[in-house]
Amino acid sequence: MSNKLKFGLLGALGYIAPRHIQAINNINAELICVSDLDFNLAQQKEFHSKNVETFNSLEEMIKYHQQHSLDYISICTPNHLHTEQIITCLENNINVICEKPLALSIKDLDKIRKSELGSSASIFTIMQLRFHESIIQLKEKITSQSLEEKNEVILIYATTRGSEFFSSWRGSENTSGGILFEFGIHYLDILMDIFGQVINFNVNKLSLNQANVLIEHENAKVLIMINVLSKEKLEEMGQEEVLYRSFTINGEEFEFTGGFQDLHTRSYESILEGKGFTVEDASKSITQISKIMDEFEKGSTYKPILNNL
Numbered sequence: 265m266s267n268k269l270k271f272g273l274l275g276a277l278g279y280i281a282p283r284h285i286q287a288i289n290n291i292n293a294e295l296i297c298v299s300d301l302d303f304n305l306a307q308q309k310e311f312h313s314k315n316v317e318t319f320n321s322l323e324e325m326i327k328y329h330q331q332h333s334l335d336y337i338s339i340c341t342p343n344h345l346h347t348e349q350i351i352t353c354l355e356n357n358i359n360v361i362c363e364k365p366l367a368l369s370i371k372d373l374d375k376i377r378k379s380e381l382g383s384s385a386s387i388f389t390i391m392q393l394r395f396h397e398s399i400i401q402l403k404e405k406i407t408s409q410s411l412e413e414k415n416e417v418i419l420i421y422a423t424t425r426g427s428e429f430f431s432s433w434r435g436s437e438n439t440s441g442g443i444l445f446e447f448g449i450h451y452l453d454i455l456m457d458i459f460g461q462v463i464n465f466n467v468n469k470l471s472l473n474q475a476n477v478l479i480e481h482e483n484a485k486v487l488i489m490i491n492v493l494s495k496e497k498l499e500e501m502g503q504e505e506v507l508y509r510s511f512t513i514n515g516e517e518f519e520f521t522g523g524f525q526d527l528h529t530r531s532y533e534s535i536l537e538g539k540g541f542t543v544e545d546a547s548k549s550i551t552q553i554s555k556i557m558d559e560f561e562k563g564s565t566y567k568p569i570l571n572n573l
C-alpha cells in the first residue's frame with residue numbers, strides 16, 4: 265500500500281482546481297477523490313482513468329474517507345461555502361487546505377477557530393503572494409530601510425473578466441463577499457505583512473468591479489486601486505484585455521504581473537514543512553476587510569490624517 269499523503273478536492277471542475285491538483289502531484293501526494301456539483305461522462309472518465317473517485321457532495325466524500333482515511337481535503341469552491349465545508353472536514357478530523365478567503369466575516373472565522381480547537385486536524389489557507397519573488401524582495405528592501413517618513417505607496421491591480429464572471433457566484437456580494445474578499449484580500453495581506461498594522465483608512469469607492477481605498481499603515485500611506493474591467497466593453501472599444509499588478513513606492517515602481525506559476529505548489533510545500541498559513545494569519549486581512557466594508561456601509565467618513573497623501 266502506498267504511504268503517500270491522500271487528498272480529496274472540492275470544486276474540482278472550477279478555474280483554480282488545476283493549480284491544486286498540480287500542487288498535490290508536485291508534493292508527491294495522491295489525489296484519491298474529487299467532488300463537484302455535476303460531472304459529465306468525459307470528466308468522470310478523465311478522473312477515473314487516474315484512479316480518482318468522483319462525488320457530487322462533501323458528505324459522499326466524508327463517507328469515502330471513513331474507509332480510505334483522507335489526510336487532507338483541498339477546498340476550491342465558491343467563497344460563501346468555505347466556512348461550512350471547513351467545519352465539516354474538521355469535525356471529521358480531516359486537515360483542510362482552503363482557498364482564500366477562509367470566511368466572509370469575523371463571526372464565521374471564529375466558528376472555524378472554535379471548530380479547529382475541537383478537532384485533531386488543522387486548517388491552512390492559500391496566501392500565495394507571500395511567496396512571490398518580487399514581493400519577498402520588496403519586503404526585504406522595506407524592512408531593512410531606516411524610516412524618517414512613512415512610505416507613500418500606490419497599489420494598482422487591474423484585471424479583465426467577461427460577463428460570465430459577473431453572472432456567476434462572483435457577481436453577488438452574498439456569495440463572493442465583494443471585490444475586497446475576491447481580489448483585495450491578497451493585497452491587504454501583503455500590505456499588512458510589509459508595512460504593518462492599519463491605523464486608519466478611508467473608502468472612496470467600493471463596488472463589485474472597483475475599489476479605491478486609502479489606508480494608513482504603521483509604515484506607509486497606501487492608495488489601493490482595484491479595477492475589474494469588462495472584457496466585452498474592452499472588445500467594443502477595440503482594446504486588448506488588461507492584467508496589471510504594480511506597487512509604486514515613493515515614486516519607484518515594482519511590477520509583479522507575472523511569476524505566479526508555482527506559487528500554489530510553494531504553498532503546499534510550506535504546509536508540509538509545518539509553516540502553512542493558519543486561521544490567525546488569515547484573520548488579519550479578513551478582519552480588516554470586514555471593517556472597511558462596515559465603514560463603507562455606514563457611509564465613509566472623511567479622515568484628515570490621510571489628507572497629505
Ligand SMILES: NC(=O)c1ccc[n+]([C@@H]2O[C@H](COP(=O)([O-])OP(=O)(O)OC[C@H]3O[C@@H](n4cnc5c(N)ncnc54)[C@H](O)[C@@H]3O)[C@@H](O)[C@H]2O)c1
Pocket residue numbers: 274275276277278279280281299300301302320321322339340341342343345363364365390392432446
Ligand atoms: N488564490 C488565488 O489566487 C485564487 C484565484 C482564483 C480563485 N480563488 C478562490 O478559489 C475558489 C474557487 O474559485 P474558482 O475561480 O475556481 O471558482 P469556479 O466557480 O471556477 O469553481 C468553483 C467550483 O466549485 C464547484 N462547486 C460549487 N458548489 C460546490 C459544492 N457544494 N461542492 C463541490 N463543488 C462545488 C462549482 O461547480 C465549480 O466547479 C474561490 O474561493 C476563489 O476565491 C483563489
